[in-house]
Amino acid sequence: MIMSEVKKKTVKKVTKKEKTVTAKTEAVVETKEKTYPIRGNIFEGKVVSAKANKTVAVERVLTHYIPKYERYKKVKSKINVHNPTSINAKEGDIVQVGETRKISKTKNFVIIKIISGSKE
Secondary structure (H helix, E strand, C coil), X not given: CXXXXXXXXXXXXXXXXXXXXXXXXXXXXXXXXXXXXXXXXXXXXXXXXXXXXXEEEEEEEEEEEECCCCEEEEEEEEEEEECXXXXXXXXXXXXXXEECCCCCCCCCEEEEEEEECCCC
């Protein structure tokens, strides 16, 4: 299996009036079939479902502070993520996910790498 490679590229933005150059780095996930520029949110989550073709459901747990009770509560969020054939994550895997362009109606994220495999 070929693991996907994450590369960083520098994107330069030049404005005509000010003639200033601003540079920001952008991660790129290269798989066997396509490249996906990673921009925005990067997080870790657990693969809950891997039944669909090239798609997995990743669940992440967030802590939300409630000022009235001065306590925290856990909030779960489930997101559909593109699973490239070169990575091939399975149920129970802990994965790192990055935000990318719209891949389909429900998929805006792609798996960058598998952090730890399932215990099966």
